[in-house]
Amino acid sequence: MTYDVIVVGAGPAGSSAALMAARAGLSVVLLERGPYPGSKNVYGGVVYGRVLDDVLPGWWEEVPVQRWVTRRSTMVLTGTQALTVDFRSGAWGQAPYNGCTTLRSDFDGWLAGKAVEAGAQLVTSTVATGLIREAGRVVGVRTDRPDGDLRATVVIAADGVNSLLAKELGLLPKTDPKHLTLGVKEVLSLPKDVIDERFGVRGEEGVDVEILGCTRGIAGGGFVYTNRDTLSVGVVVSVDGLAKSEVRPEQLVADLKAHPAIAPWVQGAEVKEYSAHLIPEGGYDHLPQLHAPGFLLTGDAAGLCLAAGIWLEGVNFAIGSGLAAGRAAAAHVLGGAELSSYRKDLESSFVLQDHKRLRKAPALVLSDRVQQRYPQLIADLVEGLFTVTNPTAKPGAISLLRGAAKRNGVKLRHLAADGLAGGRTFR
Amino acid sequence: MTWDGISFEDRMETVEFRVGERPHIVVDSDICRSCTTKACVTACPANLFAPTSDGGILFNYEQCFECGTCYQVCDSDGALSWTYPDGGHGVVFRSG
Ligand SMILES: Cc1cc2nc3c(=O)[nH]c(=O)nc-3n(C[C@H](O)[C@H](O)[C@H](O)COP(=O)(O)OP(=O)(O)OC[C@H]3O[C@@H](n4cnc5c(N)ncnc54)[C@H](O)[C@@H]3O)c2cc1C
Ligand code: SF4
Ligand code: SF4
Numbered sequence: 001m002t003y004d005v006i007v008v009g010a011g012p013a014g015s016s017a018a019l020m021a022a023r024a025g026l027s028v029v030l031l032e033r034g035p036y037p038g039s040k041n042v043y044g045g046v047v048y049g050r051v052l053d054d055v056l057p058g059w060w061e062e063v064p065v066q067r068w069v070t071r072r073s074t075m076v077l078t079g080t081q082a083l084t085v086d087f088r089s090g091a092w093g094q095a096p097y098n099g100c101t102t103l104r105s106d107f108d109g110w111l112a113g114k115a116v117e118a119g120a121q122l123v124t125s126t127v128a129t130g131l132i133r134e135a136g137r138v139v140g141v142r143t144d145r146p147d148g149d150l151r152a153t154v155v156i157a158a159d160g161v162n163s164l165l166a167k168e169l170g171l172l173p174k175t176d177p178k179h180l181t182l183g184v185k186e187v188l189s190l191p192k193d194v195i196d197e198r199f200g201v202r203g204e205e206g207v208d209v210e211i212l213g214c215t216r217g218i219a220g221g222g223f224v225y226t227n228r229d230t231l232s233v234g235v236v237v238s239v240d241g242l243a244k245s246e247v248r249p250e251q252l253v254a255d256l257k258a259h260p261a262i263a264p265w266v267q268g269a270e271v272k273e274y275s276a277h278l279i280p281e282g283g284y285d286h287l288p289q290l291h292a293p294g295f296l297l298t299g300d301a302a303g304l305c306l307a308a309g310i311w312l313e314g315v316n317f318a319i320g321s322g323l324a325a326g327r328a329a330a331a332h333v334l335g336g337a338e339l340s341s342y343r344k345d346l347e348s349s350f351v352l353q354d355h356k357r358l359r360k361a362p363a364l365v366l367s368d369r370v371q372q373r374y375p376q377l378i379a380d381l382v383e384g385l386f387t388v389t390n391p392t393a394k395p396g397a398i399s400l401l402r403g404a405a406k407r408n409g410v411k412l413r414h415l416a417a418d419g420l421a422g423g424r425t426f427r
Numbered sequence: 428m429t430w431d432g433i434s435f436e437d438r439m440e441t442v443e444f445r446v447g448e449r450p451h452i453v454v455d456s457d458i459c460r461s462c463t464t465k466a467c468v469t470a471c472p473a474n475l476f477a478p479t480s481d482g483g484i485l486f487n488y489e490q491c492f493e494c495g496t497c498y499q500v501c502d503s504d505g506a507l508s509w510t511y512p513d514g515g516h517g518v519v520f521r522s523g
Contacts, residue, residue: 035445035515040493042523104523125515144514162495164511177499184472187522230522243466243500250438250472273522274438276472276492278499 003027004333005326006141006152007120008128008165010037010112013299013318013325014158018115018122019055020326021156026333028120029150030112031143033127038108041160042185042277044223044232046099046208047107048316051350053096055323056114060097064106066227067206068092069099071199074310075261077213077222081379082261093205101206101225101232107315131155131168131295138169138294154329154339156296158322161278163301171288171297177239179282179362181220181307184249185234186257188269192229198265199226210310213375214256218245219366222256223312224265230272231265233257236279236312238366249276279314281307281366284352284359291328291339298325306354308361308426320351360425369418373408377415380404435474439490446489447516451509452497456483458506466500467507492518 003026007018010032018030034040046069052059070093073086092098116122132140132149140151157165161180166172190198199207211222220237235252242249257266280303287304290297298304298321305314328342346352364370384400395403405412459465460482467476467484473492477485491512498509511517 033511033514034517035519038523039519040517040523042492042520103521105521127511127514175499175501180499182470182472182494182496227522232522239470239496239499242470242496243464246469248469248474250435250474271433271438271441273441273520275442275520275523276494276496277523278495 001029001150003029003150003152005029005154005156005329006031006128006150007156007158008141009158009160009299009301010122010124011041011108011158011160011299011318012111012315013301013322014156015108015111015115016319016322017156017158017298017326017329018120019111019118020323021329022115022118022120024326024330024334026330028115029152030115030120030122031126031128031141032112032122032124035125036105036109037112037122037124038104038106041104041108042183042275043104043315044183044185044225044234044312045101045104045315046225047102048099048313050096050098051316051319060095062110063100064102064110065204066101066103067201068097068204069101069208070205071201071207073207073209075209075211076375076378077211077259077261078376078379080260081383082259083379083382084261099208101208101227103227111319128159128165131165136293138292141165153333154294154296156298156325156329157301158298158318158325159301161280161300163297166288166297166301169292169295171292172301176282177243179280179286179303180239181236181279181281182239182242182249182276183234183236183279184253184276185232185274186253186271187227187273187275188231188233188266189272190229190231190269195226195229195231201226210312211256214259215252215371216245216247216255217372218242218247218252219371224262231269233262233266239278250274279307279312280305281362283308283362284355287355290343290346293339296325296328296339296342298322304351304355306358308358309365311358317351320349321346324349324351358425360421364418364421364425369410369414373410377404377408377410380407439473442490443519443521444490445516445519447512449513450488451493451512451517452486452488452491453508454484454486455506456485458503459484462503462506464502466502467497470496470500472496
């Protein structure tokens with residue numbers, strides 16, 4: 001069979017690429033190895049849907065939402081302490097909204113359905129097992145179906161973080177544990193009214209909690225998200241750090257659930273599903289080449305997930321890059337435009353602008369001081385500020401800071417330097 | 428099956444696997460015998476790598492998340508051959 005475009009992977013990147021290419025009138029096949037879109041995919045998660053405003057106006061009316069995130073907290077945990085910065089916004093609970101919790105088996109199927117409505121052909125339970133190449137150009141893929149070779153003018157690899165297709169072309173290194181994190185997650189059942197009560201929300205409102213300092217010093221963090229009648233609780237840790245730590249991933253999740261600040265939220269909940277998935281966290285400085293003759297790389301396969309501490313946004317970046325890949329493929333097939341227009345398009349969109357601006361964030365956020373020293377330092381400082389020491393008079397804030405820094409082995413000049421670096425990184 | 432007392436077996440029971448006939452990951456235990464890190468043993472989130480008394484590894488592919496962590500942490504060339512299960516087989520997440 002011959003198509004204008006083959007898209008490998010019906011995750012958010014692939015379905016977005018297929019949608020754009022099909023809307024331009026091309027013949028498009030969208031291959032997915034799972035029995036249905038989303039069956040292989042795991043995230044936190046919150047989807048930030050505004051990226052769809054132009055292509056699917058009014059998307060919020062039909063997206064398979066669990067809850068709209070109206071409250072976002074960032075927590076710093078130590079063994080016995082917790083500091084939370086908590087923000088609520090009424091605006092996030094109304095159209096056009098900001099983010100929603102949704103399950104990938106629902107969301108990925110919904111988005112793939114949009115590509116199918118636009119004319120793409122979705123083929124599930126089919127693995128693209130390799131590329132067909134002729135004269136230095138990718139001209140198709142092999143599949144595990146009988147007589148399963150498919151040919152196309154453009155192959156778009158949206159096959160996720162392990163992208164075996166990008167590895168086959170040499171665009172991604174075979175292994176890269178320093179720039180990958182492992183996410184492990186438990187989905188926990190609780191009645192909706194119990195979740196509403198424990199998290200202080202009502203109706204369709206939901207909460208997104210990002211957590212630092214809960215991973216036994218292994219670079220990473222944790223999360224809690226509210227779904228309608230489940231919670232998603234998990235940790236994300238450096239693959240390299242995990243390999244060296246001799247700690248098992250599910251122990252980190254158990255630690256988090258047992259923490260005095262988290263335990264009351266999850267008490268009595270039953271594990272509904274346990275899951276795990278890798279995340280590419282290299283950022284802008286470790287992006288692979290994004291195109292080759294006849295070939296485009298998009299979404300997590302291209303390392304385009306934005307993981308920068310308080311932000312973990314992969315789905316919207318997968319959609320943004322997938323839409324651009326679909327546009328580039330269409331311009332190539334219809335008008336002979338170079339596939340390199342894809343990179344230029346990304347550079348002028350939020351996808352590479354955000355990545356470029358935050359290029360130093362992954363290294364800073366995963367650095368030893370931020371991961372191993374600062375959570376305790378900050379918690380000690382705040383505990384000092386709020387502990388009433390009568391009959392001794394209150395200590396000054398600066399002396400508390402000095403004391404906390406000293407106890408945690410941090411020099412004030414390092415603190416100042418990291419503060420400055422943080423200011424520059426997140427400016 | 429409560430929040431603080433779930434066994435690993437019960438934890439894995441929560442996940443659906445449509446097990447294929449072909450083992451999609453194959454471990455060469457002979458190579459593992461000279462591996463000093465055994466990083467896969469603690470890092471695999473599905474806990475599928477079991478050290479054997481002779482220093483090798485016993486591996487069962489059936490309850491695999493297809494996450495890729497094992498080949499990412501393995502430093503020994505040729506110890507792991509890693510592919511995806513055939514189409515439609517393997518893990519099926521419901522609440523990913
Ligand atoms: C624990 C965790 C928490 C996260 N939290 C968030 C969050 O809250 N918000 C957010 O926006 N992002 C989050 N992310 C990141 C987000 O999940 C990814 O960035 C996003 O899914 C990338 O989309 P994608 O389409 O590029 O890849 P994927 O979603 O991985 O899709 C790739 C698809 O390709 C298919 N495939 C792979 N190889 C083949 C093949 N050879 N043949 C056929 N099909 C194939 C797969 O089955 C899959 O469906 C999180 C990730 C993790 C792991
Ligand atoms: S699979 Fe790799 S890491 Fe695991 S024991 Fe064998 S050689 Fe070592
Ligand atoms: S792919 Fe993941 S779940 Fe499967 S064996 Fe490797 S580490 Fe374990």
